[in-house]
Amino acid sequence: MSTEDTTSRRRGRRPAGQDTRAALLTAARAVFAENGYERATVRTIAARAGVDAAMVNHWFGGKEGLFAQAVLKLPFAPHELVTELRTGPDSELGYRIVRTFLTRWDGAGGSQFQALIRSVAGHEIAGSVLRQFFSGFFAEVIRGIGTDRPELRTTLCASQLLGMGLVRYVTEFEPLASAEVETLVTAVAPTLQRYLTGDID
Amino acid sequence: MSTEDTTSRRRGRRPAGQDTRAALLTAARAVFAENGYERATVRTIAARAGVDAAMVNHWFGGKEGLFAQAVLKLPFAPHELVTELRTGPDSELGYRIVRTFLTRWDGAGGSQFQALIRSVAGHEIAGSVLRQFFSGFFAEVIRGIGTDRPELRTTLCASQLLGMGLVRYVTEFEPLASAEVETLVTAVAPTLQRYLTGDID
CATH class of the missing domain: 1.10.10.60 (Homeodomain-like)
Structure with missing residues (x-):
């Protein structure tokens, strides 16, 4: 109980x-x-x-x-985060996403992201819901930006964000695992920005 | 036995x-x-x-x-792959890496990548060895290219490759999970190329 x-x-x-x-x-x-x-x-x-x-x-x-x-124990309330991420120019959305992702998960601690990865690797339902969550969440975040192939762009963003989490919090590859948030924002945000609004084909 | x-x-x-x-x-x-x-x-x-x-x-x-x-059951022999990846211009290395990653793991089947992720999420030793493996492997692949901050670049590459594997083979986010290899090479290779030889700060 x-x-x-x-x-x-x-x-x-x-x-x-x-x-x-x-x-x-x-x-x-x-x-x-x-x-x-x-x-x-x-x-x-x-x-x-x-x-x-x-x-x-x-x-x-x-x-x-x-x-x-x-179940996923995400360290943020998705419906609140959408407003936060949509505040600012579209051309800097990738920067806001990477900075927010790192700040929230750094704050929650690595073990919580590790639990998320274990959960999605071990239970089909968790992977399926993370997928639904991600696509619903990103649909809100990019609404009105009007790029082509929004679903592919969303999953490309997921690949870089989840991979960054995996390397920072789970496998702990250095120097990425201990890098300053802004170092990673500078390096990784252009990737998110291109996946969201740039040329992908 | x-x-x-x-x-x-x-x-x-x-x-x-x-x-x-x-x-x-x-x-x-x-x-x-x-x-x-x-x-x-x-x-x-x-x-x-x-x-x-x-x-x-x-x-x-x-x-x-x-x-x-x-233990990691990688679907390739690392020492053979280094030669393959180093054959061709440095400016297309990111393309060769993404194409090879997808081709080898697609061939091995998603469950094998899922096992890898479970392994690194569940056992510190597997994560630690994957880290050693990745850094040793990439050191060989990028030897002589002479960019700054090779360790950070290597872990940035790891984040995008492992994340792409996670989304394609484990959480199976569509359309990335079923996308043609060349669609993903076109979308993702510029990321790897920038992490390897481009501007990251």
């Missing part, structure tokens, strides 16, 4: 605020594990957590965001 | 040719697992396989190549 379950029962009331968030995370892990991503519903998860289904949107922006936090 | 052990004992003689190679692979997996990469010696592995230590150089080009085949 999880800490959250015990706590909310002991208090004899429904959780609120951060407790709601924690209860949703616990319920989500159980429901996603039992039903898989597709068949898990926001309604079922909310009911299991004993909170209103609207709380899922409030705290996580929807099922995708809830999965991102509960 | 492995097939190779049984076979060589039944025949009552030391293995030769492909048998030697198989015996070395079996012995190497055991010795690397028991001693770790650093403390495992070519002499010990050869003795365990019942063959002359010179056979390690003959078949695998050294301890590093033996580990690459036995």
Whole structure:
């Protein structure tokens, strides 16, 4: 039994605020594990957590965001990050993406990215949801930029970002693993920028 | 007990040719697992396989190549690949690397790359050896090109190549996972080329 379950029962009331968030995370892990991503519903998860289904949107922006936090344990709220990344010129989007990726994951610690990689390497469902998450997330980030082949561009970005995470946090190849964030932003951002808005064929 | 052990004992003689190679692979997996990469010696592995230590150089080009085949199960012989990659103009090295990477791993099948990722995500020793392998391999490939910061360039190349493998063979993000080799060579090779010989700061 999880800490959250015990706590909310002991208090004899429904959780609120951060407790709601924690209860949703616990319920989500159980429901996603039992039903898989597709068949898990926001309604079922909310009911299991004993909170209103609207709380899922409030705290996580929807099922995708809830999965991102509960199972993939991404160190950011996707729906908040989209706004942050879209603020600024399109010609510097690659820089903002690389800087944000490194800052968030550096902050979370390498073991969390390692867990993500283990998860997607070991469980088809995790890989499939990461894929859905990535494509949904990038569709929002690049909306309105109007480049050709957005899906290929999105997966090219994924390849460089996940690979950078793998080398920095999992295999820890030096000097990349210990390099300053800005050193990597300078080196890698032009790659993201070309994949997003440049010539790829 | 492995097939190779049984076979060589039944025949009552030391293995030769492909048998030697198989015996070395079996012995190497055991010795690397028991001693770790650093403390495992070519002499010990050869003795365990019942063959002359010179056979390690003959078949695998050294301890590093033996580990690459036995544990990482890379679908190529590193010491042969170096020659192949160095044949041609430096300005197209990135193209040759991306094309060769995709062709070899496509041929080996996605599950083999998945095993590699699981291995490096789960075992520190595998990550550490992949790092040693990568840096040794790239040092050979770029020898004489004379760019600054070769170690950072090597790890940047690793990040894009491993990430491309992760997305193509493990998480299978479409359309990258099913894209033609030449589509990806066109899109990704300029990245490798810049990391190898271009402006990274």
